[in-house]
Amino acid sequence: MAVRRIKPNILAGDLAVSRRFYTDLIGLDDLGGMDWIRFLGGGSREVQLSVMALDVHAGVHADVSIEVDDVDEVHARCVAAGAEIVYPLTDEPWGLRRFFVRDPDGTVVNVTRHGE
Template structure:
């Protein structure tokens, strides 16, 4: 299993305002699904943040997204370790397979792979 990228998920009810603010820091919009917008550094595209109003399909808001090469292998490992899976593995219509797990301190992590 390997990590491909890590993205903080910032809650916002006013995504345009957040986009403008993070634009001042050098970020540019690279994706907008209406409920989640991803901003990235033009020079370092893997340097990203996501601005989320509410998750489109999950009942909880993830604080952090971790893209991995094999989401099902990671799911099996966290289940075997007894971690709290708060949203089961699911194929989403926007092209990812993901699940949410709570870390020991309560942070909700969205673990995903692109299909």
């Protein structure tokens, strides 16, 4: 199992204001998204920040996203270890498979695999 990328997810009180801050002041490019999430970054998808309103499907904010090549394997290890699954393993309509797990300090991690 390999990790493909890790990106922080910032919870925005006002998505438009946060987007402008990160694009106009910090200099990130707006790479697109949906009405509840914007992907901001540089020249590659490995350099990316997500700014979002509350996750519309999970109803929980994930603090960080970790993309792996085998999300089912990671999910099975988390379940076997008794980790708290906050959002079940799900195939999302926008083309990724993911679940949320809470780490020992309470951080919610979105473990994901993009479809190809």
